[in-house]
Amino acid sequence: MADGFAPKPTPETAPFWAAAKENRLLIQRCRSCARYYFYPRPWCPHCFSEDVEWHQVSGRGRLASYIINYRPLPPADHTGPQIIALVELDEGVRLLTNIIDADPAPDSLRLDAPVSVAFHPRGDFKLPVFRLAHAQ
Amino acid sequence: MHNGNIAVVGAAETTDLGVLPGVSMIQLHAEAARNALADAGLSPADIDGVATAGPLPMEISHYLGITPRWMDGTMVGGCSFMLHVRHAAAAIAAGAATTVLITHGESGRSRIGMSRYEALAPDTASGQFEVPYGALAPYSNFTVPALRFLHDRGMTRTDLGEVVVAQREWAMQNPRAFRRKPITVDEVLHSSPPVAYPFTRDMCCVVTDGGAALILTSADRSADLPVADRAVFLLGSGEATGSPIMSQMEDLGSFGAFRQASTEAFATAGIARDEVDHLMCYDAFAHLPLYMLEDLGFVGHGESGAFIASGATRPGGTLPMNTNGGGLSYTHTGMYGMFAIQEAIRQLRGEAAAQLPAARVSFVQGVGLYFGAAGSLVFSNVKP
Numbered sequence: 001m002a003d004g005f006a007p008k009p010t011p012e013t014a015p016f017w018a019a020a021k022e023n024r025l026l027i028q029r030c031r032s033c034a035r036y037y038f039y040p041r042p043w044c045p046h047c048f049s050e051d052v053e054w055h056q057v058s059g060r061g062r063l064a065s066y067i068i069n070y071r072p073l074p075p076a077d078h079t080g081p082q083i084i085a086l087v088e089l090d091e092g093v094r095l096l097t098n099i100i101d102a103d104p105a106p107d108s109l110r111l112d113a114p115v116s117v118a119f120h121p122r123g124d125f126k127l128p129v130f131r132l133a134h135a136q
Numbered sequence: 137m138h139n140g141n142i143a144v145v146g147a148a149e150t151t152d153l154g155v156l157p158g159v160s161m162i163q164l165h166a167e168a169a170r171n172a173l174a175d176a177g178l179s180p181a182d183i184d185g186v187a188t189a190g191p192l193p194m195e196i197s198h199y200l201g202i203t204p205r206w207m208d209g210t211m212v213g214g215c216s217f218m219l220h221v222r223h224a225a226a227a228i229a230a231g232a233a234t235t236v237l238i239t240h241g242e243s244g245r246s247r248i249g250m251s252r253y254e255a256l257a258p259d260t261a262s263g264q265f266e267v268p269y270g271a272l273a274p275y276s277n278f279t280v281p282a283l284r285f286l287h288d289r290g291m292t293r294t295d296l297g298e299v300v301v302a303q304r305e306w307a308m309q310n311p312r313a314f315r316r317k318p319i320t321v322d323e324v325l326h327s328s329p330p331v332a333y334p335f336t337r338d339m340c341c342v343v344t345d346g347g348a349a350l351i352l353t354s355a356d357r358s359a360d361l362p363v364a365d366r367a368v369f370l371l372g373s374g375e376a377t378g379s380p381i382m383s384q385m386e387d388l389g390s391f392g393a394f395r396q397a398s399t400e401a402f403a404t405a406g407i408a409r410d411e412v413d414h415l416m417c418y419d420a421f422a423h424l425p426l427y428m429l430e431d432l433g434f435v436g437h438g439e440s441g442a443f444i445a446s447g448a449t450r451p452g453g454t455l456p457m458n459t460n461g462g463g464l465s466y467t468h469t470g471m472y473g474m475f476a477i478q479e480a481i482r483q484l485r486g487e488a489a490a491q492l493p494a495a496r497v498s499f500v501q502g503v504g505l506y507f508g509a510a511g512s513l514v515f516s517n518v519k520p
Contacts, residue, residue: 065284
């Protein structure tokens with residue numbers, strides 16, 4: 001999955017992408033209502049508090065849903081299928097991502113399987129992606 | 137809310153649908169508008185409101201030589217036209233417009249005059265958190281929650297296959313449908329090429345060029361028009377927002393915007409589920425009618441697959457659904473919602489290719505920008 005589009009950070013997402021470059025997954029948490037939220041915003045979408053912080057999360061979660069995409073579009077590598085997944089972090093936040101280093105077959109991709117984060121270079125950035133936890 | 141006080145007096149699609157490399161996107165809008173005006177027996181001078189999605193309302197009105205006093209460019213993807221109907225009804229009721237033209241045209245297959253829509257902006261939420269992962273085509277994004285829906289209900293890919301087969305039975309009766317060959321569930325699962333597991337090609341909508349348009353006015357005014365005996369009345373409507381990126385869908389197995397918009401549409405129409413004779417469920421992919429049947433309350437949690445497999449939505453069934461063949465078999469230019477509305481109007485006028493014997497109330501459910509937005513409409517050929 002080396003090829004593909006790169007993100008272009010905006011002021012409110014820049015800390016997320018800067019941390020990812022250092023192999024750290026940062027998610028925002030509201031100090032006022034103690035909830036995590038994603039995507040990055042300067043106020044808490046649950047309680048509208050400005051008292052929010054970036055928190056380095058565990059990077060552990062579970063496979064909530066996925067597709068095995070047999071038709072990746074350029075500039076992505078289209079020599080093989082691509083696993084596009086929704087991962088729910090232990091902290092309760094859901095991300096869309098890729099599952100890497102896994103057999104792209106339904107039998108290998110059980111829903112609710114534990115996963116953990118990895119970081120994959122993409123242009124000037126690194127993308128948070130996930131591996132099945134037993135593959136570590 | 138609408139009480140049947142607003143009427144659809146013009147409804148038409150472009151003369152051809154399908155593969156139209158000689159026609160630009162905006163031409164498709166204009167041709168659809170021309171056909172709808174002819175259908176209504178009106179001229180451009182009668183139109184004082186214009187709504188559209190994609191191009192801006194002034195691009196359409198200027199192209200047609202119309203100078204409206206009201207316009208709506210609401211763009212929430214494929215269900216934009218459901219919202220335009222709802223907004224036009226409010227504008228007509230408020231006196232802000234008398235006769236509103238709503239247009240759709242899209243060169244979804246041939247991509248003629250569509251360059252504005254080709255760019256993927258890398259600094260949007262989707263550009264940062266979806267596109268880099270390959271979730272940039274409808275089939276690689278809108279489809280991702282489906283396995284969760286099926287898994288949590290003990291349902292399987294067979295349930296997706298049943299949706300395709302049920303709708304193909306309608307399309308087989310429709311000479312304008314893009315896919316008309318008979319198909320079995322086994323063929324949908326095993327012979328149709330894989331696109332994005334669990335989806336095969338036949339579980340994904342067709343990709344076509346085409347357009348369609350609607351003309352709305354007050355029910356009072358419709359009574360004086362040549363189309364008075366073909367007028368279709370708006371009973372209720374609803375609209376709701378979802379999330380701009382798939383990861384933020386609150387519940388992967390149920391779409392809150394379907395529940396919210398349809399609840400408001402039923403409430404404003406003052407009708408119950410069992411008063412619906414005909415249902416249109418926007419089906420860009422085969423999982424959507426399953427979500428909609430449950431979220432709209434036509435069946436209980438986990439019952440959608442068995443309901444479709446029972447034949448309830450097929451010809452002769454108790455709840456005929458997607459009777460043009462749907463996005464899966466009829467046509468899908470990119471923003472299919474307008475075509476779902478057109479089929480509801482045809483059924484209520486008695487002009488459909490696969491005409492139901494006695495449809496009085498039609499419910500139309502739209503979805504837009506994946507699970508981004510929803511719009512619901514309730515129509516009847518009887519003014520309450």
